[in-house]
Structure formats: C-alpha cells, structure tokens
Amino acid sequence: MTRILLLTPADVQAPAAAFSAGVTDSGTAIVHRRVAYASTPPVGAHDWALADLAMLAAGQHAQEEGFDAVCVGDMGDYGANALRSVLDIPVITAGRASMLYALSLGARFSVAASARDHVRIGKLVHEYALDHQCAGVHLLGEDGELPAALDEADVVVLAASPAGASRSVRAPLVEPLPLIVKLAESMTGLGLTHSRRAYPAPQVRKGDLIDALSRSGAAS
Amino acid sequence: MARVLVIVPFPMDEGNVAKRRAQLNAVRLGEGIEFDYKPVRIAPANYVSQQDSVLADIGILEAGLQAQADGYDAVCIDTVSDSGMSALRSVLDIPVIGPGRHAMLAALMLGEKFSILAMWDRWRHLYTKTLAELGLQHKCASLRSAGLQPNNQSLLAGKEDEFFPALYEAAMRCVEEDGADVIILGSTTMHEAHAYLAERLPVPIINPGPLTYRLADAAIRLRLSHSRLSYPAPSHVAGGALAAMGAAAERI
Numbered sequence: 263m264t265r266i267l268l269l270t271p272a273d274v275q276a277p278a279a280a281f282s283a284g285v286t287d288s289g290t291a292i293v294h295r296r297v298a299y300a301s302t303p304p305v306g307a308h309d310w311a312l313a314d315l316a317m318l319a320a321g322q323h324a325q326e327e328g329f330d331a332v333c334v335g336d337m338g339d340y341g342a343n344a345l346r347s348v349l350d351i352p353v354i355t356a357g358r359a360s361m362l363y364a365l366s367l368g369a370r371f372s373v374a375a376s377a378r379d380h381v382r383i384g385k386l387v388h389e390y391a392l393d394h395q396c397a398g399v400h401l402l403g404e405d406g407e408l409p410a411a412l413d414e415a416d417v418v419v420l421a422a423s424p425a426g427a428s429r430s431v432r433a434p435l436v437e438p439l440p441l442i443v444k445l446a447e448s449m450t451g452l453g454l455t456h457s458r459r460a461y462p463a464p465q466v467r468k469g470d471l472i473d474a475l476s477r478s479g480a481a482s
Numbered sequence: 483m484a485r486v487l488v489i490v491p492f493p494m495d496e497g498n499v500a501k502r503r504a505q506l507n508a509v510r511l512g513e514g515i516e517f518d519y520k521p522v523r524i525a526p527a528n529y530v531s532q533q534d535s536v537l538a539d540i541g542i543l544e545a546g547l548q549a550q551a552d553g554y555d556a557v558c559i560d561t562v563s564d565s566g567m568s569a570l571r572s573v574l575d576i577p578v579i580g581p582g583r584h585a586m587l588a589a590l591m592l593g594e595k596f597s598i599l600a601m602w603d604r605w606r607h608l609y610t611k612t613l614a615e616l617g618l619q620h621k622c623a624s625l626r627s628a629g630l631q632p633n634n635q636s637l638l639a640g641k642e643d644e645f646f647p648a649l650y651e652a653a654m655r656c657v658e659e660d661g662a663d664v665i666i667l668g669s670t671t672m673h674e675a676h677a678y679l680a681e682r683l684p685v686p687i688i689n690p691g692p693l694t695y696r697l698a699d700a701a702i703r704l705r706l707s708h709s710r711l712s713y714p715a716p717s718h719v720a721g722g723a724l725a726a727m728g729a730a731a732e733r734i
Binding site: 287367369441445 | 509510513591618663689696699710
C-alpha cells in the first residue's frame with residue numbers, strides 16, 4: 263500500500279476528474295487535502311510567501327501521519343522546498359516535475375497558464391534554469407481556450423484545469439496532477455527521495471509555530 | 483496487461499540476459515505490466531567511441547523497429563547512453579524510454595545538481611552527448627569514474643569486493659568535492675552495486691534501469707508519448723534494409 267498526500271489549492275476548482283480509472287496502482291491510496299492560502303489569487307510575492315506557509319503547514323506532518331509521499335498540486339510549487347527540508351519522504355511538485363518530465367518527451371516545452379499562475383511560472387522556469395528549454399509561458403484565453411501559439415509547441419504543460427482547455431493541440435499534453443501522483447508512486451517504488459544536500463533539515467523544527475501561524479491566519 | 487520491450491544493447495545468451503532482467507528486483511511495480519528482454523543483433527564490442535555509438539544506434543533501432551507492431555505498449559532501452567532512443571522515437575508512437583535522459587531529469591526532481599558515476603572514463607562521451615542535448619550541463623556537478631574495467635556480459639559478478647568500495651569512494655568524491663546532491667549510476671550494467679551504494683551514501687543514487695520501468699508504466703497509464711515535432715517521422719521506414727543488416731551481423 264502506497265499512501266500519497268495530495269495537496270491542492272482551495273482557490274482552484276477541485277480536480278475531481280484528474281484521475282481516470284487505472285492510472286494509479288491498485289495499492290495506491292490518495293488522500294486529497296485542499297489548502298487555503300491567506301491571499302488569493304497568488305499573483306505576487308506577498309501572496310506567494312503566504313502560500314508557501316500554507317502548503318508547508320498542510321504537509322509538514324505527512325510523514326508522521328503515515329504517508330509515503332507528498333504531492334503539491336499547484337503549478338506554483340508553493341512550500342515545496344520547505345516541505346522537502348522537513349520531510350524524508352519524496353515531495354513531488356506540479357511545476358518542477360511537469361516541466362522536467364516534459365523534457366523527456368520533447369526538446370522544448372510550452373506552458374499554458376491562467377492569469378493566476380502566469381507570472382509565477384515564468385519565475386519558476388528561470389529559477390529551475392530551464393529558460394533555454396522553455397519555448398514560452400502562454401496565457402489561456404478568457405474561456406480557457408488554448409492560445410494559437412501552442413499549435414507549434416513540442417510539448418505542452420497544461421497549468422490549468424483540463425476541462426477549460428478547449429482547443430486540441432498536436433503536441434503531447436502534460437497534465438500535472440495525474441503526473442505527479444505517478445511520479446510519487448515511481449519514487450516510492452524505487453526507494454528514492456530528495457537529497458539532504460539540496461534540502462538540509464532545519465536545526466530546530468518549528469512545527470508548532472507553523473501550525474499556529476496557519477490556524478490564526480485562517481481564522482482571521 | 484501492458485507489455486514493455488526492454489532492448490539489451492549487446493547480443494548475449496539467456497544466462498546473461500537474466501542478469502539484466504534482475505534489475506526488476508530493484509523496483510516495486512504496479513500490477514498489470516510485464517517486461518520482455520530482447521538482445522540486439524547488431525552491436526559494437528563496447529561503448530567507448532563514436533564508432534560504437536553509430537553501431538549501437540543501428541542495433542537498437544533494428545531491435546525495436548517492430549515493437550509497436552508486435553503489440554508492445556512501450557520500449558525501454560537498457561543502456562544509459564540512450565543509444566537508438568531518438569531513432570526509435572521517430573518511427574514509433576509508443577513511449578521509448580532512455581535511462582540516461584530520464585535519470586538526469588529525475589535527479590533534478592530530487593536535488594539541484596547531480597553527478598554521474600561511471601566505471602571508467604571511456605564512457606564520458608556518452609554523458610556529455612545527452613547533457614548537451616538536454617542543455618543541462620550546468621546542472622551536472624561532475625562526471626567521475628572509479629577507473630574499473632567493465633564487462634557488459636558478466637557485469638560485476640565476482641568482483642564485488644574490489645569494485646563496490648571503489649565505486650563508493652568515487653561517489654563520495656562526487657558529493658564532497660564536486661557538490662553533487664544526487665548520484666546517477668552511469669550504466670545499467672552497474673545495477674548490482676546500487677543497493678550497496680544506496681545503503682552507504684548520504685545522498686540519493688538513481689538506478690537508471692529500474693527507473694525506466696516505472697516511467698514506462700507512468701507513460702502508458704497517462705497515455706503520454708514523445709513529441710512528433712521533436713522526433714519527426716521519416717519519409718519511409720527502411721525496415722527491409724535494417725532486417726538485412728541484422729541478419730548480416732548474425733552471420734559475422
């Protein structure tokens with residue numbers, strides 16, 4: 263039995279149909295938690311700091327709760343590095359994993375994003391040093407229509423609900439949520455987790471403080 | 483039942499194929515997927531020069547050309563060189579998983595920089611090629627080898643006492659001197675050393691062959707395959723010529 267904690271942002275419609283039957287192993291159980299950020303939509307650095315805290319609070323106890331992996335289902339990868347620093351189990355995040363995975367399918371990738379994530383994804387592309395491999399981060403149309411620029415994309419990462427994507431594209435379409443769950447299964451199946459050299463543990467864990475901050479922020 | 487063809491990059495007998503198949507023991511897989519191992523007919527003696535790379539590409543292309551027609555759902559290539567991967571992707575619609583490329587991308591899900599640990603320096607050109615294709619040279623902390631002579635048939639059998647500690651020492655230098663967050667085993671032929679190293683190293687170490695089995699499963703279940711724009715189809719497939727080459731190689 264593999265137990266995966268899936269965290270998704272509460273300000274985005276729940277991904278009810280993200281997992282078609284037969285995608286996960288029969289022994290995989292997914293516990294889905296929706297995470298409310300103190301400031302939404304997360305379009306700037308103020309919001310991102312609060313989103314980091316919210317995701318960290320939502321996942322920081324995952325290991326003691328008996329989970330084998332955590333999936334952060336927000337293309338903004340909020341709290342991802344902090345979660346890695348406090349957890350020994352793998353933390354697979356939608357932004358990082360889907361962009362890297364896209365490069366296993368083609369030479370370059372394009373991202374289709376809503377206004378909610380557009381700036382953040384551009385920042386992450388740069389932070390992950392994938393500027394040369396990213397053909398562009400394109401805004402979805404008002405009704406969720408994929409922009410015409412994606413007709414020429416090698417691979418498309420769909421950073422929004424697939425239900426909203428009304429134009430079909432020739433390129434492989436990477437949907438982050440099912441992907442990160444499969445990658446979490448893969449990492450646990452291989453006994454792999456993140457490197458402590460890249461994500462050193464804190465000298466002093468502040469779990470209680472993080473919980474208290476999260477609770478008080480939600481109550482205000 | 484999903485069926486995956488694993489292409490073994492050297493001609494070999496069933497006993498040595500079993501040493502390749504033993505990579506399945508290093509990964510927990512979901513139900514409903516099975517792996518067939520097929521040695522190539524065309525191959526170089528080993529992978530130490532660009533001549534060898536051309537022969538490897540042809541041999542793996544020839545071995546996998548019919549995989550889709552034969553009912554396979556994915557192909558894994560059992561060499562970190564990813565030889566033949568691009569050629570097969572250009573003719574097949576099913577996923578073709580090369581351990582080199584996939585191990586480097588997976589490593590970046592686990593840390594910021596990776597090192598590739600090889601048996602000997604003669605494999606260096608294999609890694610620089612894939613790093614250049616991915617444009618991820620700046621993410622590679624180092625390419626290091628243990629200065630050991632590999633054997634692509636018997637693998638590490640009988641040499642564990644000498645080889646395992648030497649690989650550990652080289653891996654530790656990747657971590658301590660080069661700043662690697664993650665180590666990638668530089669060859670699927672090194673898989674027998676993975677458990678020994680994983681128990682001892684302070685960083686994750688990727689076993690590239692078993693990784694491809696999991697990623698084949700993921701690609702099949704997610705219905706994802708490579709991009710036609712990145713891997714355009716040929717105007718015609720030279721199936722007859724390649725089969726004739728395979729037959730010719732068997733006679734030599």
